[in-house]
Each structure stands twice: as structure tokens, then as C-alpha cells.
Amino acid sequence: MEKFTQINGLVVPLDRANVDTDAIIPKQFLKSIKRSGFGPNAFDEWRYLDHGEPGMDNSTRPVNPEFVLNQPRYQGAQVLLTRENFGCGSSREHAPWALEDYGFRVIIAPSFADIFFNNCFKNGLLPIKLDVDTVDALFKAEAVTANFKLAIDLEAQTITLPEGTVYPFIVDAFRKHCLLNGLDDIGLTLQHMDEISAFEAKHRAAQPWL
Amino acid sequence: MSAQTLYDKLWNSHVVRQDADGTALIYVDRQLVHEVTSPQAFEGLRLAKRRPWRIASLLAVPDHNVPTTNRAAGITDPVSRIQVETLDANCAEFGITEFKMGDIRQGVVHVMGPEQGATLPGMTVVCGDSHTSTHGAFGALAHGIGTSEVEHVMATQCLVAKKSKSMEVRVEGVLGHGVTAKDIALAVIGLIGTAGGTGYAIEFTGSTVRGLSMEGRMTLCNMVIEAGARAGMIAADDTTFAYLKGRPFAPQGAMWEQAVASWRNLHSDEGAVFDTTLQLDAAQIKPQVTWGTSPEMVVSVDGCVPDPASMGQDKREGAERALVYMDLKANTPITEIKIDKVFIGSCTNGRIEDMRAAAAVARGKKVAANVMQALVVPGSGLVKLQAEQEGLDKIFIEAGFEWRDPGCSMCLAMNDDKLAAGERCASTSNRNFEGRQGQGGRTHLVSPEMAAAAAIAGHFVDVSKI
Ligand code: SF4
Numbered sequence: 001m002e003k004f005t006q007i008n009g010l011v012v013p014l015d016r017a018n019v020d021t022d023a024i025i026p027k028q029f030l031k032s033i034k035r036s037g038f039g040p041n042a043f044d045e046w047r048y049l050d051h052g053e054p055g056m057d058n059s060t061r062p063v064n065p066e067f068v069l070n071q072p073r074y075q076g077a078q079v080l081l082t083r084e085n086f087g088c089g090s091s092r093e094h095a096p097w098a099l100e101d102y103g104f105r106v107i108i109a110p111s112f113a114d115i116f117f118n119n120c121f122k123n124g125l126l127p128i129k130l131d132v133d134t135v136d137a138l139f140k141a142e143a144v145t146a147n148f149k150l151a152i153d154l155e156a157q158t159i160t161l162p163e164g165t166v167y168p169f170i171v172d173a174f175r176k177h178c179l180l181n182g183l184d185d186i187g188l189t190l191q192h193m194d195e196i197s198a199f200e201a202k203h204r205a206a207q208p209w210l
Numbered sequence: 211m212s213a214q215t216l217y218d219k220l221w222n223s224h225v226v227r228q229d230a231d232g233t234a235l236i237y238v239d240r241q242l243v244h245e246v247t248s249p250q251a252f253e254g255l256r257l258a259k260r261r262p263w264r265i266a267s268l269l270a271v272p273d274h275n276v277p278t279t280n281r282a283a284g285i286t287d288p289v290s291r292i293q294v295e296t297l298d299a300n301c302a303e304f305g306i307t308e309f310k311m312g313d314i315r316q317g318v319v320h321v322m323g324p325e326q327g328a329t330l331p332g333m334t335v336v337c338g339d340s341h342t343s344t345h346g347a348f349g350a351l352a353h354g355i356g357t358s359e360v361e362h363v364m365a366t367q368c369l370v371a372k373k374s375k376s377m378e379v380r381v382e383g384v385l386g387h388g389v390t391a392k393d394i395a396l397a398v399i400g401l402i403g404t405a406g407g408t409g410y411a412i413e414f415t416g417s418t419v420r421g422l423s424m425e426g427r428m429t430l431c432n433m434v435i436e437a438g439a440r441a442g443m444i445a446a447d448d449t450t451f452a453y454l455k456g457r458p459f460a461p462q463g464a465m466w467e468q469a470v471a472s473w474r475n476l477h478s479d480e481g482a483v484f485d486t487t488l489q490l491d492a493a494q495i496k497p498q499v500t501w502g503t504s505p506e507m508v509v510s511v512d513g514c515v516p517d518p519a520s521m522g523q524d525k526r527e528g529a530e531r532a533l534v535y536m537d538l539k540a541n542t543p544i545t546e547i548k549i550d551k552v553f554i555g556s557c558t559n560g561r562i563e564d565m566r567a568a569a570a571v572a573r574g575k576k577v578a579a580n581v582m583q584a585l586v587v588p589g590s591g592l593v594k595l596q597a598e599q600e601g602l603d604k605i606f607i608e609a610g611f612e613w614r615d616p617g618c619s620m621c622l623a624m625n626d627d628k629l630a631a632g633e634r635c636a637s638t639s640n641r642n643f644e645g646r647q648g649q650g651g652r653t654h655l656v657s658p659e660m661a662a663a664a665a666i667a668g669h670f671v672d673v674s675k676i
Contacts, residue, residue, distance in 0.1 A: 017524075017528065018404065018405075018504060018528065020643055022641075022643045022644070022645060022646060023643075023644070026645065026649075027622055027623070027624055027646075028624075030246050030274075030624070031246075031275070031289040031290060031292075031293055031624070032289075033249035033250070033253070033292060033293060033296050034249075034250065034253075035250040035253070035254075035357070045644075045645060045649070051649055054289055055289075084405070085404065085405045085408070085438075088404060088405065088438070089340075089641065089643060090340055090641075091247075091338065091339060091340035091354040091355065091356055092246075092247070092356075093247070093250075093338075093356035093357040093358060096356075111405065111408070113405075113408065113438065114408055114409065114438070114440050115340065115354060115355070115356060115440065118356065118359075119356040119358065122356065122358040122359075123358070172231065172233070172372075173231050174229065174231065174233045174370075184258075185358065185362050185370060186258070186260070186361065186362050186365045186366060189235060189362065189365075189366040189368055189370065190365070190366055192226070192227060192235060195226055195227050195235075196226055196235070196237070196263075196366065196367060196368055199226040199237055200237065200264075200367065203223075203224075203237060207332065207469070207472065208465065208468075209330070209460075209461035209465050209466075209468070209469045210239050210330075210333070
């Protein structure tokens with residue numbers, strides 16, 4: 001997993017609430033057995049005018065010029081700014097894979113769906129919950145600022161606006177540690193192998209039918 | 211010891227270790243595996259040269275991509291075929307029990323698991339699928355996980371988790387005629403919204419819930435994820451034990467008695483405190499129909515499509531967009547909405563009871579002329595077999611329904627069963643998101659009774675009146 005320390009990333013505003021994982025990566029792309037290469041199909045139904053299928057050459061498909069990700073000024077964005085309950089619906093981890101593969105490193109919203117939120121951390125994406133008013137302020141600031149970038153520092157847990165305003169954010173200490181060090185969850189857990197074995201022996205002795 | 215909720219008991223009995231900030235390693239008793247969310251996990255294991263920690267805890271089945279007709283011909287879509295073949299190969303390589311496509315025990319993972327007794331009270335159950343909450347109906351702690359977590363559980367038998375808050379949804383009283391567990395689920399989601407349960411584990415309690423069959427309880431727990439909750443659960447009781455007794459993976463003989471004795475403790479103690487409690491009066495719940503593109507956009511069948519103009523700012527825009535997508539006008543009576551297709555099946559409503567309920571409505575009737583296709587897709591091969599032994603297949607076929615092989619089918623349209631753009635479907639599944647049943651397709655979520663009645667009438671009808 002890629003380490004996350006700090007970025008100064010261009011922000012793209014996706015002004016919608018309840019963006020579900022079907023919208024982030026439509027189900028036909030779930031048929032892949034790989035975990036990379038989903039970026040060109042992130043938000044496929046909103047991004048292209050035709051119907052996308054796996055295996056298509058996405059570079060030749062008609063793009064929807066209205067969709068915010070397609071606008072020239074947002075090319076190369078690393079920060080997705082959006083509204084409530086982002087990532088709701090299906091637990092497909094292809095959603096964070098697609099967002100990460102697209103190039104996003106940070107998603108800012110007032111709230112996230114649980115599974116999606118957890119899945120982000122496991123894939124080097126940092127989801128940041130800010131209160132509704134702050135998110136609103138960011139949308140407003142973005143709207144009036146060309147090339148609006150946010151400096152996001154995970155170690156310091158701060159977001160800095162171009163004009164210098166600093167917002168702190170909260171992040172779970174364990175998740176932060178893993179993200180900062182690019183640590184693999186499994187390796188971390190296996191450090192506790194003896195404890196797991198001891199628990200298992202006790203647990204199964206008490207419930208031998210398991 | 212102070213009074214504990216069912217969730218407290220299930221959580222506490224599975225904590226391997228817990229950090230000061232509450233992050234815990236939770237031991238997992240059962241992991242169910244399907245073809246869509248597992249290939250990358252197996253790939254990860256291989257890349258890291260790891261083996262599954264406890265092979266016997268894994269049980270696999272292909273369901274999302276399998277065809278529901280002409281199985282002898284195999285899977286024609288190459289991409290679907292590769293996923294299913296990859297699951298077969300991975301299970302063979304790692305020695306994992308799998309019910310393959312041709313096996314009578316194959317079915318939708320959340321129908322198959324309980325049916326095999328692979329889901330037991332007191333267990334922690336995970337699967338790379340959000341509707342894993344279904345298994346909580348057995349007094350188990352069950353929830354969906356992402357593919358990285360699938361790999362993590364395979365490699366370590368543990369899940370990194372933090373305890374959720376607890377919500378009690380208490381339903382008391384007697385359900386009216388034609389009102390089902392599905393209607394309770396939709397009514398709850400309508401009440402609290404699709405994010406209302408976010409951060410909570412929901413326990414359903416009350417006389418109505420105790421009175422439900424295991425099938426009904428599974429339907430109820432299945433849909434908690436649509437309210438944002440990862441886990442739903444119901445206390446284990448005699449109904450639970452009667453359902454499980456004698457199933458292949460359930461303990462037998464003296465071990466069974468020992469297990470039941472321990473399972474009797476799987477309920478919230480008198481005086482246990484929940485973070486939130488919601489009360490519903492069963493008698494007030496009517497058959498539900500969703501009108502929009504989120505399960506919370508739901509009304510009673512005797513109601514009308516709501517008017518976005520009457521909604522608060524926060525809901526209006528979404529409702530307007532949903533009405534455009536659904537091609538519905540505000541204030542249209544629900545019973546005037548005509549449908550093009552019907553889908554009866556899925557892990558929400560693909561069990562034998564659902565088949566029986568739909569067949570009872572369809573018996574001796576004919577699917578309306580304006581309904582182009584009415585699919586009945588049993589949740590598993592064993593559900594199909596039992597339904598056929600009861601003659602339900604004949605009732606459906608004579609009425610003009612198609613009787614299919616088991617799988618997820620039109621619940622998410624990963625196989626050939628899908629809606630064309632603009633088609634409107636009465637569906638017993640759990641998600642009405644844009645494009646869920648096929649791009650441009652329009653989904654109305656209902657109970658099996660309501661779906662069958664809509665198939666016969668060609669539009670929604672109030673089954674509580676028939
Ligand atoms: S039936 Fe539908 S909701 Fe259930 S597991 Fe299959 S696709 Fe998911």
C-alpha cells in the first residue's frame with residue numbers, strides 16, 4: 001500500500017448527497033478478477049454518454065462534458081469534495097479501488113457509509129469527515145477560486161486552504177499509523193498470532209460444535 | 211454483571227484483543243465466499259505466500275454471475291465465466307468446500323448458508339457482501355466486509371473492528387393481512403432513512419419479531435444495510451433451534467443439546483440499555499412500495515407518489531431527480547402505477563416461504579398482458595426442489611411466470627436477467643438504485659405477495675385487501 005503523508009491536491013467538487021457505490025463503479029466492472037485498472041470507469045454512467053462495458057477502449061468513448069470530473073479545470077484532481085453519506089450501498093471494494101486508480105488520495109464529506117469508509121483506509125485513500133458547515137464553506141471557496149488546492153497533512157491532521165485557513169480533522173490513530181507507514185493490515189494482525197491461537201483454543205473448547 | 215444486549219454478548223465473546231482506542235481483533239467463526247468479491251483476496255494470499263488460517267470456517271458458492279436458465283450450456287458471458295471458474299480454481303487450490311453451479315445446494319450465499327446450518331447462533335459470520343447482515347437472524351453477529359477484509363479474515367481468522375452503537379427496533383403487535391417482514395423492513399428504512407442506522411448494530415425485538423418465521427427474520431435482517439447498519443440481529447429462540455435442527459453443518463446428538471443450552475443465552479438481558487430505541491406498532495404497517503431510487507423513498511401501497519414540493523430542502527432535490535428517473539408524477543396513486551416486469555427472488559425474498567406466498571397469490575390466475583416477463587428465481591437449488599415437491603412451480607408456470615434456476619439474477623443483473631432502459635419492475639429484492647436491475651431500469655421494491663399481485667393485475671394492488 002502506498003504511504004500517505006501529505007499532499008497539496010487539486011479539489012474537484014461533486015455536489016451530490018448519497019453517492020452510492022453503484023454510481024462510483026457500476027456493477028459490470030465487478031466482473032474483473034484484478035484489483036487495479038478501474039480508474040477509467042470510475043463514475044462510468046455519469047462520465048460517459050454511452051454504456052460502458054469491461055474491455056472497452058475508454059479513450060475513444062464519448063464523454064459527458066457536463067460531468068464535473070470531465071471539465072478541463074479539474075483534470076489531475078486528487079481531492080474529491082462531496083456531500084452526505086458518500087459510498088452508500090453495496091460493499092464492493094472496487095469503489096475505493098476505482099477512486100484510487102483514478103488518482104484520488106483524499107475524499108472530504110460530512111459523512112460516509114461505514115464499509116466504504118473502512119475500505120478507503122485499506123487502499124491508501126484518506127476519507128475525511130468534516131461538519132456540514134465546513135464542507136459547505138469548502139464548496140463555496142472552491143467555486144470562487146481557480147485551481148483550488150488543499151494542503152492535507154495526515155501527521156498534523158490538518159487541511160490548509162490556499163489563503164491560509166486551517167481546519168483540523170479527526171482520524172483514528174490506528175488507521176493513521178497504517179496509512180502513514182503504508183502498512184499491510186494482515187502483517188500487523190499476524191504480529192498477534194499467539195494471542196489468536198490462544199483465543200481460538202479456548203473459544204472452541206467452550207463451543208466444540210464450531 | 212450488568213445487563214447486556216445481544217450485541218454486547220456476541221461482541222464480548224469474540225474479542226481476541228482490544229486496544230485502548232477501542233480497535234479490536236474480532237475472531238471470525240464463519241466466512242462465506244462468493245465469486246465477485248473473492249478473487250482479489252485469493253490473489254493477495256498467493257502473492258504474500260499465505261494460507262487460510264482455518265479452512266473449515268470457509269464455505270464458498272457462486273451466485274452473482276450464474277445463469278438461471280439452460281445451465282447445461284454453461285456460462286456464455288466470458289467475463290462471468292472467468293469469475294466463476296476462478297472461484298472453482300481457488301477453492302480447489304486451497305481445499306475450500308464449494309457448492310458449484312451444478313450442485314443442488316448451490317444458491318444465493320445468504321440463502322445457502324442458513325439452509326446448510328452453516329450459520330449458527332452465537333457465531334460471527336462475515337462475507338464480502340453487504341447483505342451478510344441476513345445471518346444475524348440466528349442470534350449471530352454477521353456483517354458484510356470488503357475484499358481486503360476477506361483476505362484479512364482468511365489469513366488471520368480475525369477482523370479489525372470497532373464496536374458499533376446499538377439500536378433496538380422494537381415491533382409489537384399483530385401484522386395485518388398481507389403484511390410481511392419485508393414491509394416491516396421497508397417501513398423502518400422509510401422512517402429512519404438510508405443513513406439512519408449508520409454506525410449502529412440493530413437488534414429487532416418485540417412480539418411481532420418473535421412471531422416471525424426464520425425466513426421472515428432473515429428478510430428483516432437482510433435489509434438493515436439499506437438503513438445504513440452493517441449488522442442486524444434477532445435473539446435466538448425455539449424458532450431458531452427448530453429451523454437449524456438436523457441441518458448438515460449444525461451440531462448433532464449430544465453436541466446439539468449442549469449447543470442449544472448455550473444458545474438460550476443469546477438475547478438481550480432484561481434492562482439492557484441500547485443507545486437508541488425505535489418503536490413500531492405492527493398493526494399500523496401496510497404493504498410498502500418504493501417509488502424512488504433509494505430504499506428510503508417508500509410509501510404504503512394505499513398512498514401516492516409524494517410531491518417533492520412538500521419536502522424539506524434536504525430531500526427535495528433527490529426526490530425530484532428520482533421522479534425523473536422513475537418517470538413518475540407526484541401525487542399519482544401507487545395502485546395506478548403499471549409495471550412491465552416482475553422479479554421474485556434474491557437473498558431478501560428467495561426462500562421457500564416467499565415462494566409459497568407468491569404462489570398463493572398467483573394460484574389459478576394469469577399474469578397480466580402488459581407484463582412482459584415475470585421471473586421467479588428460487589434462492590437455492592434446495593428451495594427450488596422443495597417448491598417443486600410442493601407443486602409451486604406448476605402454479606407459477608400455469609399463471610405465466612418463468613420458473614428459473616437459483617442465483618442472484620435480476621437482483622443486480624450481473625447475468626442475463628436484466629431490465630431494459632425504461633422498463634418498470636416490481637421486485638422483491640433490496641435495492642432500487644439507478645441502474646441496479648439494468649441500465650435505465652426502474653425498480654419498485656415490494657414483498658413477494660405484492661410482486662405476485664402486481665404481476666397478475668399489471669399494476670400495484672393492495673394485497674391487504676385481497
Ligand atoms: S441476491 Fe442480490 S443482494 Fe443478495 S447477494 Fe445476490 S446480488 Fe446481493
